């Protein structure tokens with residue numbers, strides 16, 4: 001009948017279209033009893049949408065809040081589930097990327113949200129500097145708070161549009177492109193920000209049978225940017241809808 005995500009103390013439940021409010025409330029009350037760490041149950045009212053990738057939720061049961069305190073990979077994050085994109089399903093992905101970061105690297109995270117990628121990298125690597133760029137003002141406030149909360153001194157938060165901010169930030173050894181599911185690939189910016197010999201982790205959203213087109217598009221963008229690339233790995237990094245996947249393409253740039 002329903003599927004859900006738990007973000008710390010908050011559960012967000014997606015119901016079937018035909019479910020009645022009375023049934024949803026009953027489900028939510030039961031959910032609270034069965035999940036002791038969950039204090040609030042919200043209904044997911046629409047998909048992530050717009051540039052800020054926000055979702056709308058409706059309160060169903062428990063404490064009336066939209067603010068979550070969430071722990072992952074030994075880090076802690078505070079965020080508002082309506083005004084900030086956040087997916088607990090990316091926890092393993094974040095750790096996997098963090099483990100690839102080598103000592104002394106400068107890392108750029110584009111589309112940083114409340115800074116989960118930057119903070120997990122900060123905790124699990126010996127990177128010299130990590131910069132997280134996020135458009136949303138409220139998300140960026142949470143991101144700053146989260147950096148302090150996790151006692152990291154090498155993570156910087158930049159609020160603004162990546163198109164304006166990234167060209168001012170210099171070159172990086174590694175660029176994480178935790179992209180929103182929008183048309184713009186933003187790869188021109190990634191290629192502009194990565195130093196020779198550096199690595200880009202690019203996220204794309206496609207059906208399985210478009211995997212090859214995605215790779216050609218990445219190669220085409222590299223050509224346009226005048227950069228030679230070697231594709232190191234293409235992996236599925238989660239399902240985002242019926243037969244549509246989030247792919248991660250790791251590429252080395254020379």
Ligand SMILES: C[S@@+](CC[C@H](N)C(=O)[O-])C[C@H]1O[C@@H](n2cnc3c(N)ncnc32)[C@H](O)[C@@H]1O
Pocket residue numbers: 051052053084085086087090110111112113114115116117133134135136139160161162163178179180181
């Ligand atoms: C898919 S979310 C990723 C969030 C985060 N990396 C995470 O894993 O939770 C995409 C984020 O990109 C931000 N965003 C969208 N367009 C942007 C732009 N042009 N410049 C900077 N951030 C942008 C959105 O506000 C959103 O927080």
